[in-house]
Amino acid sequence: MNIEELINKADNFNKEEIRKYNPDMEFLHQLAWNAGMKLAKEYGADEKIVKIALAMMDSKLPEASSLGVGKQHISMSSTATKELIKDVDCLSESEKENIIKCVEEHHGAEKFYSIESEVVANADCYKFVSPEGVFYYASMLGRRLHNFDKELEQLEFKLNEKHNTISLDLVIL
Numbered sequence: 001m002n003i004e005e006l007i008n009k010a011d012n013f014n015k016e017e018i019r020k021y022n023p024d025m026e027f028l029h030q031l032a033w034n035a036g037m038k039l040a041k042e043y044g045a046d047e048k049i050v051k052i053a054l055a056m057m058d059s060k061l062p063e064a065s066s067l068g069v070g071k072q073h074i075s076m077s078s079t080a081t082k083e084l085i086k087d088v089d090c091l092s093e094s095e096k097e098n099i100i101k102c103v104e105e106h107h108g109a110e111k112f113y114s115i116e117s118e119v120v121a122n123a124d125c126y127k128f129v130s131p132e133g134v135f136y137y138a139s140m141l142g143r144r145l146h147n148f149d150k151e152l153e154q155l156e157f158k159l160n161e162k163h164n165t166i167s168l169d170l171v172i173l
Contacts, residue, residue, distance in 0.1 A: 003048050003090045010055035010084060021062030024140050028127040029058065035130070035171070036123030040116075042170050049095060049116040050123075053102030056081040057120060078103050108165035122171050125162040129171065134159065 001009070018025045033054050040050040060076035081103045085096050101113035102120040112118040127133045137158065141151040 001088055001090060006085070006088055006090060007048060007051045007055070010052045010059075010081075013080070013084065014055045014059040017059050017062050021066045024143075025058070025062055027136050028133060029054075031130060031133050031136075032057075032123045032127045035126035036119060039119045039123055039168060039170065043115055043119055043168065045114075045116045045119045046095075046098075049098050049102065049114075050119055052081075052085070052099050053106070053116065053120045054123060056084065056099070057103050057106040057124060074104060074107065108167075112167070118167055122166060122168045125166050126171055128158045128162040129166070 014029065015026070018029060033051075036050050036054045037047065039045070040047045056077055058073060058077060059080050061070065061073040064070050064073035064076050078100060081100055085091060085099060088096075091099070098114050098116055102117045105112055105117045106121050106124045108121050109117065112121065128137055134155070138151065138155050141154055145151050145154070
């Protein structure tokens, strides 16, 4: 398997998980993907690492949410990522470790493992701090919660959480 095939495999895995458990998440994934590609170019990050990590960072979030264990999605996504890349020969061991760290640190870290990890975390923030992301997430909450006060509370929580995770100057592209 070459690197492009691996990137496609990771992206297809994520898209299948989204289709299976929560199709609403496709738009947010695309926002993060687009932001991640721009950030990778701007900050000189390895685009192949960023692409795989962006595909895998929330790959198990739809399933974890459907099971009521949303907070476990990072460890579940890390496990899925390790399984995906364990036998591939188009990545070095250090690249594999970097991808895993990107997935594990996508909600932020005191000190990021790499520029790729920081790019992925900041791209994840973009899903919720960009105007498109805010409005889309608000509409998702409306369909899910049907309670304006709870929707507003969750939206404010997510905005604050992601705003506090931003570490790169160029996140709102």
